[in-house]
Amino acid sequence: MALRRDEWLDLARKLDWSYSYVDEHAVFPDLVAGRPWLPHSAWEGFREPYRTAYSEYVATQHTKETVVHAVRAAVGKIDDFQRLDPQWLAALKLHAATLPLAEFAAVIGNLRAARFGRDSAWRTTALFGALDETRHTQIPLLLMHELVRWDRQFDWAHRFYHSNNWVAIAARHLMDELLLASDPIEFAVATNFVFETGFTNLQFVGLSALAHDVGDRMFETMVKSIQTDEARHAQIGPAVLATVVAHDRAYAQALLDKWFWRQWHLFAVVTGFAMDYLTPLAHRKASFKEFMQEWVIDQFARSLTEIGLEKPWYWNEFLASIDYYHHMVYASAYSYRATVWFDLALPGPGERAWLKDKYADSWDALDPIWARIAERWQIGGPELEWYVHGTTPVGFCNLCQLVLCGGTPAKNTARVVDAEGHRHIFCSEPCAWIFEQNRARYAGHRDVVKRILAGDAPANLLELLRTYFGVTPETWGKDVARGRYPWMEAR
Numbered sequence: 001m002a003l004r005r006d007e008w009l010d011l012a013r014k015l016d017w018s019y020s021y022v023d024e025h026a027v028f029p030d031l032v033a034g035r036p037w038l039p040h041s042a043w044e045g046f047r048e049p050y051r052t053a054y055s056e057y058v059a060t061q062h063t064k065e066t067v068v069h070a071v072r073a074a075v076g077k078i079d080d081f082q083r084l085d086p087q088w089l090a091a092l093k094l095h096a097a098t099l100p101l102a103e104f105a106a107v108i109g110n111l112r113a114a115r116f117g118r119d120s121a122w123r124t125t126a127l128f129g130a131l132d133e134t135r136h137t138q139i140p141l142l143l144m145h146e147l148v149r150w151d152r153q154f155d156w157a158h159r160f161y162h163s164n165n166w167v168a169i170a171a172r173h174l175m176d177e178l179l180l181a182s183d184p185i186e187f188a189v190a191t192n193f194v195f196e197t198g199f200t201n202l203q204f205v206g207l208s209a210l211a212h213d214v215g216d217r218m219f220e221t222m223v224k225s226i227q228t229d230e231a232r233h234a235q236i237g238p239a240v241l242a243t244v245v246a247h248d249r250a251y252a253q254a255l256l257d258k259w260f261w262r263q264w265h266l267f268a269v270v271t272g273f274a275m276d277y278l279t280p281l282a283h284r285k286a287s288f289k290e291f292m293q294e295w296v297i298d299q300f301a302r303s304l305t306e307i308g309l310e311k312p313w314y315w316n317e318f319l320a321s322i323d324y325y326h327h328m329v330y331a332s333a334y335s336y337r338a339t340v341w342f343d344l345a346l347p348g349p350g351e352r353a354w355l356k357d358k359y360a361d362s363w364d365a366l367d368p369i370w371a372r373i374a375e376r377w378q379i380g381g382p383e384l385e386w387y388v389h390g391t392t393p394v395g396f397c398n399l400c401q402l403v404l405c406g407g408t409p410a411k412n413t414a415r416v417v418d419a420e421g422h423r424h425i426f427c428s429e430p431c432a433w434i435f436e437q438n439r440a441r442y443a444g445h446r447d448v449v450k451r452i453l454a455g456d457a458p459a460n461l462l463e464l465l466r467t468y469f470g471v472t473p474e475t476w477g478k479d480v481a482r483g484r485y486p487w488m489e490a491r
């Protein structure tokens with residue numbers, strides 16, 4: 001007679017034992033298992049709210065795969081994508097590049113937890129997480145592969161993390177530390193808690209709703225399918241964090257403060273661009289700020305209180321940056337669009353009115369940038385990309401590796417730190433603080449400017465693009481409309 005599920009499930013998911021011939025420290029060395037190092041008795045309270053067994057996992061995942069493949073068969077062909085707005089396709093290319101191989105790095109982080117996580121139920125959940133992340137790597141690579149022969153910019157779905165493109169340098173700096181170098185405790189706090197409960201709702205709820213509206217059923221299905229997995233393995237976060245808070249609250253808070261800021265910058269770029277600039281105006285519902293307000297600020301702040309942590313010390317600076325940061329980076333990216341692998345849209349009068357309405361406190365300071373850019377297009381005429389493009393290399397933050405865009409157009413928040421004979425510049429106080437917490441880890445990394453000064457990367461912009469950033473005249477970013485906007489010709 002077969003056992004009932006509840007008779008065997010706990011043995012399958014949570015089975016620990018005492019070591020008779022080896023010390024627990026030797027099985028879980030703190031260097032790889034993480035700190036605080038505590039005996040298993042301190043971790044054995046680990047409970048994941050949604051328990052599952054391997055057989056159930058396989059069955060559920062198979063169903064999800066079937067749905068993705070069915071949608072792909074129905075709307076995943078080149079001509080289905082050709083019907084989409086070019087502006088939205090640019091958002092798709094941005095996501096398609098930054099997502100898949102980061103998910104692949106997350107396989108490694110999960111596998112480390114599947115071996116060195118301190119409780120068996122944690123290890124079991126992390127193993128399912130590793131299988132999830134493998135799927136999250138494969139799905140976008142599969143979907144985008146079809147599109148490469150139509151549009152070479154989609155090739156960046158695979159190329160991106162292997163390149164020295166400045167966005168890739170920034171993304172790797174973050175993802176390598178977050179997903180490859182973290183021990184299972186830091187991974188649980190940074191990835192499972194901050195990333196997968198703090199930020200991915202923004203993607204799931206916000207971006208998939210926009211994709212639906214724009215008519216991109218493939219992207220919508222993919223994001224939703226991925227999110228059902230994220231929601232399951234994200235359970236590791238609060239469960240681990242509860243023990244860390246109980247034994248070393250200051251360390252838990254420091255991890256939170258560090259990772260919230262680092263990930264905020266990533267989301268501001270990837271999701272902020274998509275929501276406020278690359279979604280066609282007719283399909284916009286809420287602004288990036290409104291999505292942030294609802295899904296990150298309100299919900300995440302509540303989950304911090306529940307777990308017994310404070311908001312990060314820079315919370316006011318963070319709130320202020322929601323009005324500016326992604327706008328500043330977008331203006332930089334548009335001005336240097338040939339440095340990236342996707343096109344960028346010039347906000348016209350309609351978009352600028354919408355942005356002014358959504359960003360009442362900051363847009364007046366930002367609007368002159370776009371007035372000036374539009375004026376340049378009007379003087380130069382369509383197709384003359386270089387007339388409306390920056391030519392000298394810009395400065396990068398020595399921590400987040402993104403363009404120095406902190407603060408407002410009137411007052412930047414850059415910080416300079418001199419350490420061991422080297423001068424470092426940071427976009428913001430939190431980036432400088434993160435650097436100071438672990439100088440040895442970060443000080444050796446060279447940003448693009450330092451590579452140019454060392455002679456490892458060319459200073460001439462065109463040379464830099466072709467030989468270092470990996471883009472070609474065919475693939476580098478352009479204005480989505482090549483400067484041909486109806487509103488511009490009408491003037």
Ligand SMILES: [Fe+2]
Pocket residue numbers: 103106132133136226230
């Ligand atoms: Fe994932």
Ligand SMILES: [Fe+2]
Pocket residue numbers: 106133196230233
């Ligand atoms: Fe994940």
Ligand SMILES: [Zn+2]
Pocket residue numbers: 397398399400401402426427428431
């Ligand atoms: Zn920075």
